[in-house]
Amino acid sequence: MISRALLFFxxxxxxxxxxIQVFTLNGSTLTxxxxxxxxGTAAPGDTIEIQFRVxxxxxxxxxxxxxxxxxxxFVIQCLAAPYVPPDAESAFCVDFSPTAAGSxxxxxxxxxxxxxxxxxxxxxxxxxxxxxxxxxxxGATINFGSxxxxxxxxxxxxxxxxxxxxxxVNSVTVSGAGFSGPTGVAFPLTIGPGQxxxxxxxxTPQSGTPYQGTLxxxxxxxxxxxxxxxxxxxxxxxxxxxxxxxxxxxxxxxxPLSSASQGSATGTLTMAFQxxxxxxxxxxxxxxxxxxxxxxxxxxxPGDTAATIGGQSSIQFxxxxxxxxxxxxxxMEDNPPQQATLTIPPAPIDINTATAVRExxxxxxxxxxxxxxxxxxxxxFTFYDLKGKxxxxxxxxxxxxxxxxxxxxxxxxxxxFALLANFMVSGDTSQVGSVTAQITNSLGTxxxxxxxxxx
Amino acid sequence: xxxxxxxxxxVCALLAAEGARAQPAIAPPQLGxxxxxxxxxxxxxxxxxxxxxxxxxxxxxxxxxxxxxxxLLKTDSSLVAFDAQGKLLGSKDVAPGPAIFAFASGGATAxxxxxxxxxxxxxxxDAFAPSxxxxxxxxxxxxxxxxxxxxVEVTLFVERKDTIWELRFPLDAAGARSQKALLGVHxxxxxxxxxxLIYAERGAIVVRRADASEVRIAAPLPESFSxxxxxxxxxxxxxxxxxxxxxxxxxxxxxxxxxxxxQSK
Numbered sequence: 146m147i148s149r150a151l152l153f154f155x156x157x158x159x160x161x162x163x164x165i166q167v168f169t170l171n172g173s174t175l176t177x178x179x180x181x182x183x184x185g186t187a188a189p190g191d192t193i194e195i196q197f198r199v200x201x202x203x204x205x206x207x208x209x210x211x212x213x214x215x216x217x218x219f220v221i222q223c224l225a226a227p228y229v230p231p232d233a234e235s236a237f238c239v240d241f242s243p244t245a246a247g248s249x250x251x252x253x254x255x256x257x258x259x260x261x262x263x264x265x266x267x268x269x270x271x272x273x274x275x276x277x278x279x280x281x282x283x284g285a286t287i288n289f290g291s292x293x294x295x296x297x298x299x300x301x302x303x304x305x306x307x308x309x310x311x312x313x314v315n316s317v318t319v320s321g322a323g324f325s326g327p328t329g330v331a332f333p334l335t336i337g338p339g340q341x342x343x344x345x346x347x348x349t350p351q352s353g354t355p356y357q358g359t360l361x362x363x364x365x366x367x368x369x370x371x372x373x374x375x376x377x378x379x380x381x382x383x384x385x386x387x388x389x390x391x392x393x394x395x396x397x398x399x400x401p402l403s404s405a406s407q408g409s410a411t412g413t414l415t416m417a418f419q420x421x422x423x424x425x426x427x428x429x430x431x432x433x434x435x436x437x438x439x440x441x442x443x444x445x446x447p448g449d450t451a452a453t454i455g456g457q458s459s460i461q462f463x464x465x466x467x468x469x470x471x472x473x474x475x476x477m478e479d480n481p482p483q484q485a486t487l488t489i490p491p492a493p494i495d496i497n498t499a500t501a502v503r504e505x506x507x508x509x510x511x512x513x514x515x516x517x518x519x520x521x522x523x524x525x526f527t528f529y530d531l532k533g534k535x536x537x538x539x540x541x542x543x544x545x546x547x548x549x550x551x552x553x554x555x556x557x558x559x560x561x562f563a564l565l566a567n568f569m570v571s572g573d574t575s576q577v578g579s580v581t582a583q584i585t586n587s588l589g590t591x592x593x594x595x596x597x598x599x600x
Numbered sequence: 601x602x603x604x605x606x607x608x609x610x611v612c613a614l615l616a617a618e619g620a621r622a623q624p625a626i627a628p629p630q631l632g633x634x635x636x637x638x639x640x641x642x643x644x645x646x647x648x649x650x651x652x653x654x655x656x657x658x659x660x661x662x663x664x665x666x667x668x669x670x671x672l673l674k675t676d677s678s679l680v681a682f683d684a685q686g687k688l689l690g691s692k693d694v695a696p697g698p699a700i701f702a703f704a705s706g707g708a709t710a711x712x713x714x715x716x717x718x719x720x721x722x723x724x725x726d727a728f729a730p731s732x733x734x735x736x737x738x739x740x741x742x743x744x745x746x747x748x749x750x751x752v753e754v755t756l757f758v759e760r761k762d763t764i765w766e767l768r769f770p771l772d773a774a775g776a777r778s779q780k781a782l783l784g785v786h787x788x789x790x791x792x793x794x795x796x797l798i799y800a801e802r803g804a805i806v807v808r809r810a811d812a813s814e815v816r817i818a819a820p821l822p823e824s825f826s827x828x829x830x831x832x833x834x835x836x837x838x839x840x841x842x843x844x845x846x847x848x849x850x851x852x853x854x855x856x857x858x859x860x861x862x863q864s865k
């Protein structure tokens with residue numbers, strides 16, 4: 146009866162034991178634990194702590210028992226919950242805290258899983274960070290602080306030997322990107338009683354990111370951390386190839402820096418347009434000529450004396466055909482935005498092309514241009530004979546204001562327009578040699594003189 | 601003469617030619633058509649220094665040109681004629697490969713040189729028709745441009761050992777032939793219906809007028825490019841190595857070199 150009862154109590158827990166697995170946790174990395182686990186090397190007085198995680202794949206709570214049989218150097222520092230929840234984990238930790246030199250062992254029992262723990266304590270020189278009186282303990286973190294990329298911050302470590310005999314430090318290694326050393330002494334290093342030799346470790350970040358490394362002294366591991374800082378950018382300015390604002394111009398922008406940049410940065414250059422013409426909200430022709438419509442990427446690399454815009458040293462833009470203000474905004478990471486404006490003043494109508502064609506019984510006068518005020522109104526035409534003498538009918542006046550208003554209210558071409566005027570003629574049109582056209586807006590009158598009439 | 605002039609009467613001035621023409625009296629200025637960086641055909645509007653690209657009309661363009669009234673377009677397998685509104689006028693199946701276009705003065709008829717078969721095709725205003733072609737022997741060299749100086753004549757600009765030769769042939773195979781070297785002219789080369797030749801030299805586009813006078817337009821030229829007619833007095837320059845597209849104004853007295861936008865709003 147007794148044997149049957151023992152069998153029962155043994156079997157039930159075993160069914161639960163089979164559903165757990167033990168891991169160590171280092172940072173965010175879980176590593177499955179086998180039948181043995183080394184805590185590494187410490188000095189008397191150090192504490193090495195290892196975090197454990199117990200996971201269960203069961204759909205039910207799994208009872209958890211953690212026991213440690215130790216000679217005193219190992220101790221369970223934080224206790225696990227008595228159950229591992231379904232599809233979850235339970236945590237505990239074990240400290241290795243030797244008080245004297247030697248090798249130490251313990252057995253950790255997690256339910257039915259036995260794990261052999263080992264640790265070594267080596268009598269070594271104490272290590273103190275310069276400026277501190279407290280020796281560094283195993284696993285201590287030395288923070289080099291925030292350092293500008295390309296600059297170097299060094300920390301001095303001081304050995305001390307308070308014993309009556311000489312100690313030997315066999316090796317010191319530094320690992321981790323951005324960290325270098327040791328410098329100042331050579332290893333192996335014998336330290337006599339009362340001596341305090343020192344060495345240096347340097348931190349030289351190459352980017353504005355966090356850095357981590359390790360300092361290992363005869364197997365004792367210390368953590369190194371530091372933060373890289375991007376250097377402040379030199380002042381960037383928005384320079385126009387031409388500071389004269391006018392419609393229908395192609396201009397370009399460069400972004401020179403006040404000095405060679407020590408770091409890198411990215412950002413954007415955007416353009417916005419605010420028309421000064423009442424009722425007009427935009428002019429789609431105001432845009433960059435490469436890349437996206439009104440946005441360009443800006444980048445600065447170490448050594449640059451000017452930013453690159455869209456991968457080029459400059460970027461071209463066009464000013465459209467509407468009076469107003471073009472605003473460029475440069476936004477670089479961690480820097481306040483900068484703006485530059487280019488004012489496009491209202492102007493008389495610009496006639497770009499003008500032609501006159503003779504047809505049977507008619508003359509057609511065509512011209513293209515732009516009115517950046519959207520106020521074009523009066524047209525006047527004067528015809529001349531082949532000798533350049535004005536025809537007797539004098540000037541033909543046409544109030545085109547309504548047609549222009551209708552056109553400007555619906556077009557996507559800004560203030561650009563092409564106009565065709567048709568004149569019906571009785572008589573021989575071949576005797577009409579040229580025509581002068583005038584067009585008026587709110588800023589004045591523009592004249593296309595003596596446009597030759599062609600067949 | 602004086603009494604005749606006195607009989608002329610301009611009886612009416614209209615801003616709207618709508619009764620006589622399909623176009624409104626005031627409209628956005630059309631600059632023609634361009635091939636964008638995605639090899640799509642797009643209308644271009646605006647003025648010198650102020651360009652607006654219209655929506656993409658068709659893709660997979662191998663070559664295109666526009667006279668001001670009609671356009672020709674080559675895709676991998678088709679030769680297409682279209683009007684100023686982009687409307688299809690006619691098409692013809694052709695072999696893959698590049699094409700070179702030329703318009704007659706007036707812009708209503710055109711020639712297409714199809715490099716794959718060394719074939720000339722004429723657009724006669726309503727349909728494509730094959731054209732007779734010079735014998736291959738006289739054609740030694742690479743055709744880099746063509747012109748359509750008269751309804752019965754074609755001019756081929758042929759590159760032979762770094763020299764451009766102008767070869768004139770009758771289209772009907774009868775008639776005089778001539779050839780001459782064009783010293784100082786280089787490919788890429790474009791011949792306009794006005795007789796102007798457009799080509800490049802270091803740092804400049806050269807417009808060689810029909811009277812042999814030359815105008816140089818300072819331009820930051822890309823390493824390799826092609827030239828295509830956009831309109832009567834506009835030429836598109838296509839950079840082979842980037843998305844950049846440029847427009848060259850060739851009208852006398854208004855010559856200029858501009859960059860075309862890559863994007864439209």
